[in-house]
Amino acid sequence: MSEPMAIADGCVVTMHYTLRDANGQLIDESDRDQPLAYIHGQGNIVPGLEDALLGRTVGAKFDVAVPPEQGYGPRTSQGPQAVRRSDFPDDAPLFPGMGFAVEGPRGQEIMLFVTEVHDDRVYVDTDHPLAGQTLHFSIEVVSVRQATAEEIDHGHPHEDGMHYH
Numbered sequence: 341m342s343e344p345m346a347i348a349d350g351c352v353v354t355m356h357y358t359l360r361d362a363n364g365q366l367i368d369e370s371d372r373d374q375p376l377a378y379i380h381g382q383g384n385i386v387p388g389l390e391d392a393l394l395g396r397t398v399g400a401k402f403d404v405a406v407p408p409e410q411g412y413g414p415r416t417s418q419g420p421q422a423v424r425r426s427d428f429p430d431d432a433p434l435f436p437g438m439g440f441a442v443e444g445p446r447g448q449e450i451m452l453f454v455t456e457v458h459d460d461r462v463y464v465d466t467d468h469p470l471a472g473q474t475l476h477f478s479i480e481v482v483s484v485r486q487a488t489a490e491e492i493d494h495g496h497p498h499e500d501g502m503h504y505h
């Protein structure tokens with residue numbers, strides 16, 4: 341009998357998760373048929389959850405509360421800003437919660453998140469929709485294995501159905 345592999349940098353981990361807010365309201369959860377896969381140590385998931393997974397083994401079940409500083413950051417924006425719908429490509433899929441990068445005034449990359457979509461205008465916010473929130477995760481580790489060199493190179497796992505390029 342060999343020891344189960346402990347989660348460390350360079351592992352591909354699959355897990356089931358539920359994410360709830362401070363009131364216990366469900367925000368997101370993994371598909372029952374397809375656990376979420378990520379590569380540990382590459383910033384694929386929020387830092388607080390990555391830290392909580394370090395050293396866990398297959399079958400581990402635990403809850404963790406991740407504060408904003410270890411999650412999607414504090415709330416910093418003044419609130420959503422309206423942008424003309426016509427400023428987006430006609431065929432751009434726009435939905436609340438989606439994020440996209442734009443170039444800022446000094447050439448820096450700025451992430452914007454869609455909060456509302458109307459016929460003529462779209463509201464966007466510089467804060468992630470979950471900024472300022474403590475994230476309450478319930479986790480079940482489904483599998484742990486060593487990432488391949490190709491996966492490390494690509495920065496994402498090649499689990500079945502997860503290879504999206």
Ligand code: ZN
Pocket residue numbers: 494496497498503505
């Ligand atoms: Zn790939």
